[in-house]
Amino acid sequence: MFDLTHKTVVVAGGGRGIGRAASLRCASYGATVAVLDIDQQAAQGTVDDILAGNGKASALRCDITSRANVREVIDHIAKRCDRIDVLFNSVGLTRLGTIDEISDEDFDFVLDVNLKGAFVISSEIVKRMKATGGGRIIHCASYCGVKEEYANAAYCAAKAGLIMLTRVMALEMGEHNISAVAISPGNIETELLDQAFRRRAEMENVDVSEIYERAAKRVPLRRLGTVDDIANLVAFLSSDASFYINGENIMMTGGYVMN
Ligand SMILES: NC(=O)c1ccc[n+]([C@@H]2O[C@H](COP(=O)([O-])OP(=O)(O)OC[C@H]3O[C@@H](n4cnc5c(N)ncnc54)[C@H](O)[C@@H]3O)[C@@H](O)[C@H]2O)c1
Numbered sequence: 001m002f003d004l005t006h007k008t009v010v011v012a013g014g015g016r017g018i019g020r021a022a023s024l025r026c027a028s029y030g031a032t033v034a035v036l037d038i039d040q041q042a043a044q045g046t047v048d049d050i051l052a053g054n055g056k057a058s059a060l061r062c063d064i065t066s067r068a069n070v071r072e073v074i075d076h077i078a079k080r081c082d083r084i085d086v087l088f089n090s091v092g093l094t095r096l097g098t099i100d101e102i103s104d105e106d107f108d109f110v111l112d113v114n115l116k117g118a119f120v121i122s123s124e125i126v127k128r129m130k131a132t133g134g135g136r137i138i139h140c141a142s143y144c145g146v147k148e149e150y151a152n153a154a155y156c157a158a159k160a161g162l163i164m165l166t167r168v169m170a171l172e173m174g175e176h177n178i179s180a181v182a183i184s185p186g187n188i189e190t191e192l193l194d195q196a197f198r199r200r201a202e203m204e205n206v207d208v209s210e211i212y213e214r215a216a217k218r219v220p221l222r223r224l225g226t227v228d229d230i231a232n233l234v235a236f237l238s239s240d241a242s243f244y245i246n247g248e249n250i251m252m253t254g255g256y257v258m259n
Contacts, residue, residue: 002029002236002241003029007026007085007238008033008086009023009085010033010084011036012036014090015037015045016190017090017227019046020227022227023050026234026238027053027057028053031085032056033058035057035060038063038064064113065116065120067124074128082132083129083133084132084135085136086135087122087137090140091113091117091118114162118165122180125137126169126173129173129176130176138237140182141159142155143253145163145184151203166180171247179243179246181246181247183234183237183250184250185230185252186219186225186253188229197212219256220254220255233250237250
């Protein structure tokens with residue numbers, strides 16, 4: 001249990017999966033959570049569950065690849081809260097295909113959402129944090145940012161870029177009392193993973209259960225991760241207890257990939 005009372009936590013991509021679990025966990029530890037998602041209904045679903053548990057939260061539709069939209073949403077949050085203490089950026093997606101198959105459009109799209117979007121939202125939020133005495137940035141990268149994965153070049157490249165973006169942000173913003181970290185989950189059971197595994201099963205012409213079994217077997221702990229595993233890490237990284245961890249990429253893969 002970490003004390004997040006009096007903290008405002010912005011979760012981008014909080015409508016589903018890891019972002020949703022992290023929003024619920026942070027709210028249960030006392031944070032006021034702004035749940036942002038391109039899918040307004042999904043964001044509202046997370047908020048309804050937080051409110052049902054007597055937590056504090058609001059839902060906002062936000063496409064993190066649009067500077068104008070991000071600015072408008074962050075302005076709105078800043079007017080209602082004195083400060084933004086934490087950004088957890090959980091937005092991410094992939095399009096599978098080998099280098100000779102993937103289209104320019106898919107490559108650009110994956111880079112835009114995973115890397116450019118992360119840059120856009122965190123750059124807007126650090127401007128606020130600088131003016132209010134500091135804060136914490138947490139980007140959700142992936143083990144794919146440090147380990148090559150077949151038919152996943154755009155995503156691997158984007159996540160590697162995100163890990164480096166986080167390091168530079170930590171270097172530049174430290175003097176403003178802003179610390180930045182990346183987290184790199186292994187395979188975590190979510191909709192995004194299921195879509196990727198189904199596509200992989202199609203490509204290999206095998207049943208999707210085989211892809212799941214193979215993935216679990218590769219992990220020393222012999223299971224895929226859960227969104228709760230990652231939510232625990234996000235709550236810790238959102239708390240004052242972890243603030244001095246700065247610029248790191250924290251792996252959470254059950255030992256599948258070790259730094
Ligand atoms: N699930 C895994 O196995 C796994 C492994 C490693 C890393 N990750 C990373 O963890 C993060 C969360 O993944 P997840 O599995 O929970 O995915 P998910 O698809 O379940 O959730 C992602 C959320 O982001 C939202 N989103 C997509 N584009 C957006 C945009 N432009 N602006 C705002 N919101 C947008 C989606 O609507 C969705 O609610 C991602 O960054 C992903 O790359 C996931």
